Amino acid sequence: MTYNLETAQNPEKLRRVAIEPVSRVEGHGKVTILLDDDNKIHQVRLHIVEFRGFERFIQGRPYWEVPVLVQRLCGICPVSHHLAAAKAMDVIVGAKKLTPTAEKMRRLMHYGQMLQSHALHFFHLSSPDLLFGFESDVGRRNIVGVINAYPEIAKQGVLLRKYGQEVIRLTSGKRVHGTGAVPGGINKSLSDDERAYLLKDAYQMITWARDAVHLAKKLHNQDPALYNSFGVFRSNFLSLVGHKGEMDLYHGNLRARDDMGNLIFDGVDYANYRTYIEEETKPWTYMKFPFIKSLGKKDGWYKVGPLARVQNCNFIDSPLAEIERRDFVDYAGNTPMHAPLAFHWTRMIEMLHSAEMIKALLQDDDIQGTELMTSGPRQTDGVGLIEAPRGTLFHHYRVNDDDVVTMANLIVSTTNNNQAMNEAVRHVARRYLHGRELTEGLLNHIEVAIRCFDPCLSCATHALGKMPLTVELVDPDGTLVHSLSRNA
Amino acid sequence: MAKTFTIDGKVVPFEEGETIIQAARKAGVYIPHLCYHPEFKPHGSCKLCTVKVNGWQTASCTMRAGENMVVESNTDELNSERRTLTQMLFVEGNHFCPACERSGECKLQATAYDLGMMTPHFDHFFPNRAVDASHPDWMLDFNRCILCSLCVRASRDVDSKNVFALTERGIKTKLIVNSKSGKLGDTNFSVTDKAAQVCPVGVHIRKRRGFAVPIGERRYDKAPISDLSHEAAVEVK
Ligand code: SF4
Ligand code: FES
Numbered sequence: 001m002t003y004n005l006e007t008a009q010n011p012e013k014l015r016r017v018a019i020e021p022v023s024r025v026e027g028h029g030k031v032t033i034l035l036d037d038d039n040k041i042h043q044v045r046l047h048i049v050e051f052r053g054f055e056r057f058i059q060g061r062p063y064w065e066v067p068v069l070v071q072r073l074c075g076i077c078p079v080s081h082h083l084a085a086a087k088a089m090d091v092i093v094g095a096k097k098l099t100p101t102a103e104k105m106r107r108l109m110h111y112g113q114m115l116q117s118h119a120l121h122f123f124h125l126s127s128p129d130l131l132f133g134f135e136s137d138v139g140r141r142n143i144v145g146v147i148n149a150y151p152e153i154a155k156q157g158v159l160l161r162k163y164g165q166e167v168i169r170l171t172s173g174k175r176v177h178g179t180g181a182v183p184g185g186i187n188k189s190l191s192d193d194e195r196a197y198l199l200k201d202a203y204q205m206i207t208w209a210r211d212a213v214h215l216a217k218k219l220h221n222q223d224p225a226l227y228n229s230f231g232v233f234r235s236n237f238l239s240l241v242g243h244k245g246e247m248d249l250y251h252g253n254l255r256a257r258d259d260m261g262n263l264i265f266d267g268v269d270y271a272n273y274r275t276y277i278e279e280e281t282k283p284w285t286y287m288k289f290p291f292i293k294s295l296g297k298k299d300g301w302y303k304v305g306p307l308a309r310v311q312n313c314n315f316i317d318s319p320l321a322e323i324e325r326r327d328f329v330d331y332a333g334n335t336p337m338h339a340p341l342a343f344h345w346t347r348m349i350e351m352l353h354s355a356e357m358i359k360a361l362l363q364d365d366d367i368q369g370t371e372l373m374t375s376g377p378r379q380t381d382g383v384g385l386i387e388a389p390r391g392t393l394f395h396h397y398r399v400n401d402d403d404v405v406t407m408a409n410l411i412v413s414t415t416n417n418n419q420a421m422n423e424a425v426r427h428v429a430r431r432y433l434h435g436r437e438l439t440e441g442l443l444n445h446i447e448v449a450i451r452c453f454d455p456c457l458s459c460a461t462h463a464l465g466k467m468p469l470t471v472e473l474v475d476p477d478g479t480l481v482h483s484l485s486r487n488a
Numbered sequence: 489m490a491k492t493f494t495i496d497g498k499v500v501p502f503e504e505g506e507t508i509i510q511a512a513r514k515a516g517v518y519i520p521h522l523c524y525h526p527e528f529k530p531h532g533s534c535k536l537c538t539v540k541v542n543g544w545q546t547a548s549c550t551m552r553a554g555e556n557m558v559v560e561s562n563t564d565e566l567n568s569e570r571r572t573l574t575q576m577l578f579v580e581g582n583h584f585c586p587a588c589e590r591s592g593e594c595k596l597q598a599t600a601y602d603l604g605m606m607t608p609h610f611d612h613f614f615p616n617r618a619v620d621a622s623h624p625d626w627m628l629d630f631n632r633c634i635l636c637s638l639c640v641r642a643s644r645d646v647d648s649k650n651v652f653a654l655t656e657r658g659i660k661t662k663l664i665v666n667s668k669s670g671k672l673g674d675t676n677f678s679v680t681d682k683a684a685q686v687c688p689v690g691v692h693i694r695k696r697r698g699f700a701v702p703i704g705e706r707r708y709d710k711a712p713i714s715d716l717s718h719e720a721a722v723e724v725k
Binding site for chain 2: 062065172183
């Protein structure tokens with residue numbers, strides 16, 4: 001675990017390269033690289049450009065509005081914020097245990113979100129790099145290129161995503177900005193028609209999701225030297241796991257392992273997250289750096305997301321995904337795999353798990369139940385955690401006697417991966433860029449490393465939108481030497 | 489023989505003293521409006537109900553119907569002006585529909601849809617108004633007030649409580665609560681008051697109700713605001 005390259009010794013003598021913003025991730029990202037005249041790298045930092053202070057925006061709003069309001073945080077995984085906030089507000093309204101219908105509808109919504117988000121990331125954002133190569137013709141290295149070269153794969157990606165969006169629409173009321181999850185439960189269950197409509201394609205989705213796992217595995221196997229080493233660094237892992245140690249993306253306790261797979265803590269009630277996790281701020285970025293308190297700032301940072309979850313759990317509670325998980329663990333040699341590119345493989349295992357869970361939930365009659373709400377003694381402090389597509393998402397609120405939010409603290413998935421992404425970028429820079437002339441293909445290596453984590457810079461910084469990519473090479477005196485642009 | 493006038497060519501009967509909007513409603517003709525409510529004296533402030541009477545523009549909620557008047561209402565020209573008024577209302581306050589629990593029940597939103605308003609067109613004012621959550625069961629979100637004065641009229645004329653008032657003038661006009669602290673919790677307002685049932689937008693909020701009604705089952709999901717059956721229905725709050 002290394003902090004090398006975070007801060008250069010004599011930055012004023014160095015040339016600055018900015019990759020701004022990183023393309024094919026969501027939101028605004030910027031990588032700056034300080035080089036000397038021999039193209040030797042002295043400093044690499046992943047920056048987040050914008051900040052909207054969403055926590056303050058939520059303060060003063062009534063608590064029941066928050067699960068809907070927080071969807072404005074992020075155009076990419078609004079459902080995860082919706083559900084994490086709803087879970088926190090369940091605590092506020094004293095709903096200790098939701099009705100079976102409410103819990104299952106929420107899970108269905110969440111797996112729909114997982115499916116569509118993982119499909120989007122793998123097929124649209126990452127498959128161009130993986131299928132064509134990181135330095136391949138930039139004109140082809142995009143989703144259109146994939147559609148032309150691999151029409152069947154591209155089609156499956158589109159339809160998997162669309163199916164996930166339909167699940168979201170029918171559980172939350174809308175494809176984006178739905179209202180399904182409310183404090184203490186949900187506002188609708190499925191009708192006969194809705195259930196039949198979703199069930200119709202559920203098996204097909206499982207098949208395609210399984211094919212996608214196999215594709216990711218094949219890519220890995222074809223070039224193990226690259227896939228196992230690219231941007232690799234060791235770190236701890238953090239995720240929720242279910243009460244039996246199974247993968248549970250919706251609910252569970254916190255578990256952390258060290259880089260060798262040994263438990264750091266386990267079975268932690270996430271309401272006490274502040275006892276275990278702390279956030280550090282650094283002067284050069286708005287994004288915070290969370291770490292495990294007992295290990296300290298320097299060693300306590302961790303990875304979240306698919307790679308952490310698949311390796312943190314004891315097993316996966318759906319048959320096909322469990323087979324794939326075992327395959328992955330075997331491949332890794334029964335020791336934790338840290339390679340960033342393995343995120344893709346594990347992401348697809350989770351997509352398969354989500355497809356299996358969607359089918360199982362649709363076969364469960366509770367999904368059409370009429371008991372939608374519960375409540376209990378009103379509380380003033382509520383924490384809600386969920387495993388969002390990109391990793392563990394924390395929502396924490398305090399609500400006063402007038403029902404108004406007085407404090408909000410959010411740790412989003414990308415923030416949890418902040419240090420890990422910075423490490424990945426530094427490793428890639430050291431390995432591929434050091435001492436060489438910079439080209440678009442080389443700079444894309446940096447972006448490939450970032451993209452493994454599927455960072456949603458948009459919600460990490462609480463900013464919205466995407467921008468085209470600009471790469472700038474700047475001289476020590478600040479003059480622009482060279483600039484490259486392309487569209488996101 | 490009842491006296492009549494025409495709206496957009498349709499013959500509409502009326503009784504002496506009735507306003508144009510009242511006679512139109514009875515005849516099943518919808519004229520867009522926001523500050524008008526059939527149970528209250530007209531206020532004539534929002535101007536959304538503007539029609540042309542014999543070629544002259546006037547508010548149909550205040551103008552009495554007259555024999556043989558030729559009224560134009562559903563014309564491109566008038567609807568375009570109404571759309572502009574709606575856009576101005578949107579940018580003056582904070583109307584972020586996707587995160588508002590009155591979405592689907594709000595007359596401003598429904599009217600904007602009905603008029604085909606696609607963008608706010610003007611720059612947002614982004615006012616910063618704190619909510620008043622001091623009452624145990626009721627909340628006021630002033631960010632959404634369109635100053636129609638309906639709650640003012642209801643509290644004064646029906647509830648005889650005078651809890652609300654509009655104060656200041658012009659662009660500075662705002663809704664206030666008549667109590668020493670200025671807080672709703674310090675008034676004798678009750679959730680059963682008429683004033684609690686008339687807000688066309690999302691200022692008056694029953695606490696802890698939130699997004700209980702799913703999308704698809706809200707009032708204006710089912711039929712557009714121009715469907716006059718809405719007005720017969722009892723307000724659900
Ligand atoms: S609170 Fe509602 S009813 Fe009262 S003046 Fe404002 S918009 Fe009209
Ligand atoms: S409805 Fe006539 S002026 Fe508002």
